[in-house]
Amino acid sequence: MKMWSGRFRQSLDPDFERWQRSFSFDRRLLKCELLASSAHARALKAAGVLSSDELIGILQGLKQIAEKAAGEPAFLQDDEAEDVHHFVEKQLVTLIGEAGYKLHSGRSRNEQIATDLRLYVRATIDQLRQELAELCSVLTDRAEQGTDTAMPAYTHLQKAEPVLVGHWLLAYVEMFLRDAERLADCRKRVNVCPLGSGAVAGATLSLDRESMADGLGFEGITANSIDATSDRDFALEFVGALSLLALHLSRWAEEMILFSSQEYGFVILPEAYSTGSSAMPQKKNPDLLELVRGKSGRIIGNATALMVTVKGLPLAYNKDLQETQEPLFDASDTILQMLPLVTGWMKAVEFNKERMQQAAMSGFMNAWAAATYLVDRGVASRLAHERIGKAVQICIERSCELQDLPLEELQSISPAFAADFYDSLKLSSVLAVHDVVGGTAPSRVRSAIQVTRKKIEPLREEAHAHA
Numbered sequence: 001m002k003m004w005s006g007r008f009r010q011s012l013d014p015d016f017e018r019w020q021r022s023f024s025f026d027r028r029l030l031k032c033e034l035l036a037s038s039a040h041a042r043a044l045k046a047a048g049v050l051s052s053d054e055l056i057g058i059l060q061g062l063k064q065i066a067e068k069a070a071g072e073p074a075f076l077q078d079d080e081a082e083d084v085h086h087f088v089e090k091q092l093v094t095l096i097g098e099a100g101y102k103l104h105s106g107r108s109r110n111e112q113i114a115t116d117l118r119l120y121v122r123a124t125i126d127q128l129r130q131e132l133a134e135l136c137s138v139l140t141d142r143a144e145q146g147t148d149t150a151m152p153a154y155t156h157l158q159k160a161e162p163v164l165v166g167h168w169l170l171a172y173v174e175m176f177l178r179d180a181e182r183l184a185d186c187r188k189r190v191n192v193c194p195l196g197s198g199a200v201a202g203a204t205l206s207l208d209r210e211s212m213a214d215g216l217g218f219e220g221i222t223a224n225s226i227d228a229t230s231d232r233d234f235a236l237e238f239v240g241a242l243s244l245l246a247l248h249l250s251r252w253a254e255e256m257i258l259f260s261s262q263e264y265g266f267v268i269l270p271e272a273y274s275t276g277s278s279a280m281p282q283k284k285n286p287d288l289l290e291l292v293r294g295k296s297g298r299i300i301g302n303a304t305a306l307m308v309t310v311k312g313l314p315l316a317y318n319k320d321l322q323e324t325q326e327p328l329f330d331a332s333d334t335i336l337q338m339l340p341l342v343t344g345w346m347k348a349v350e351f352n353k354e355r356m357q358q359a360a361m362s363g364f365m366n367a368w369a370a371a372t373y374l375v376d377r378g379v380a381s382r383l384a385h386e387r388i389g390k391a392v393q394i395c396i397e398r399s400c401e402l403q404d405l406p407l408e409e410l411q412s413i414s415p416a417f418a419a420d421f422y423d424s425l426k427l428s429s430v431l432a433v434h435d436v437v438g439g440t441a442p443s444r445v446r447s448a449i450q451v452t453r454k455k456i457e458p459l460r461e462e463a464h465a466h467a
């Protein structure tokens with residue numbers, strides 16, 4: 001039986017009937033739907049609408065549905081169910097008889113779908129934070145192994161200053177920790193319960209909304225039934241947070257691709273995550289990285305789809321909102337599949353440390369440190385910059401580095417140069433000069449690793465608590 005057939009004289013056009021169904025994709029909400037339905041059933045009992053026996057029957061029926069769904073995949077192949085809500089009602093009536101129809105007393109699918117989606121997003125956020133904790137922890141391990149090696153840092157993709165490999169990798173940890181925090185923040189607004197909002201004006205029975213929310217682990221209840229049934233901000237915000245995460249992953253992937261090219265040669269692609277070419281026998285291609293970069297487009301596309309779907313919708317529920325589900329699922333599936341692979345890649349990758357260190361020693365990346373040497377000897381910063389620029393110009397003409405210029409020549413540029421200038425040009429001195437919190441001086445990077453581990457720890461513990 002349909003959930004709404006009474007008023008209709010004609011049956012639906014069969015093509016339209018099939019086309020408007022959402023069960024093919026919202027069946028993944030079954031677990032959430034069953035939880036929400038159990039909470040509603042308990043509230044119906046408390047309101048005196050269900051007898052104890054009816055409640056027990058309904059709860060057992062809902063439990064059986066969960067078991068069947070877990071045990072028999074064919075159970076979910078239902079060509080009649082309009083959506084997951086209809087599916088549960090149908091199955092419940094099959095299992096426990098007419099009492100199953102009582103479950104829908106005083107409620108609407110509009111509040112149900114809003115509730116199910118919130119439960120789904122909440123669980124997905126918890127999973128994502130767990131995956132991010134793993135990724136950050138592996139990145140930090142790799143950063144720790146990279147405190148003995150320098151590499152060039154680039155601005156404008158031109159060699160800028162040397163940094164520790166560990167410092168570079170910690171930059172990614174910062175981005176992913178912000179993503180985890182953004183998800184936690186989003187979770188606060190996700191974690192409120194719409195149950196009891198009815199179709200648009202509130203439930204038609206006096207249901208204890210607080211206790212339904214409580215039973216489902218929500219922090220509170222939504223304040224307005226019109227808003228509660230039409231609000232998908234939480235989904236937009238969630239996929240927005242996923243878009244930023246995807247952007248970070250995409251920048252990470254791009255940089256790894258670049259650094260794995262023969263021209264850089266810093267990154268040795270792990271074979272387990274690369275493929276070859278059917279034509280060129282020598283090739284090892286960075287497929288994992290390229291797909292990560294590519295899939296960010298898809299996630300941003302999903303975020304855009306959600307925004308455009310909701311834009312201009314009048315209050316309250318409109319069937320357009322059914323279209324918010326697939327982009328949401330696609331975005332979260334895409335990221336959830338990607339993160340463990342990225343973590344695996346990060347564990348497996350090798351860095352060509354000699355080459356990185358070598359690259360960190362050429363290209364005048366000690367020029368700023370050289371200017372700092374002059375500043376320390378009382379030369380005004382702008383003039384010091386000018387003098388070192390002069391010296392660099394001479395080096396470019398001679399294809400040499402600053403340390404190759406004889407002292408007398410340097411002294412003709414500025415009398416402030418002395419023999420100890422050459423020490424300030426050494427890679428170790430250049431690194432050490434960046435001795436501020438957040439800088440690349442080795443001691444600072446080592447303490448940053450400790451601080452980072454402290455930030456990851458609670459995230460990992462929380463992950464275990466949810467598991």
Ligand code: ARG
Nearest residue numbers: 022083109110113319321322
């Ligand atoms: N399948 C619907 C959706 O996903 C459930 C809500 C249907 N409500 C309605 N009034 N037709 O949005």
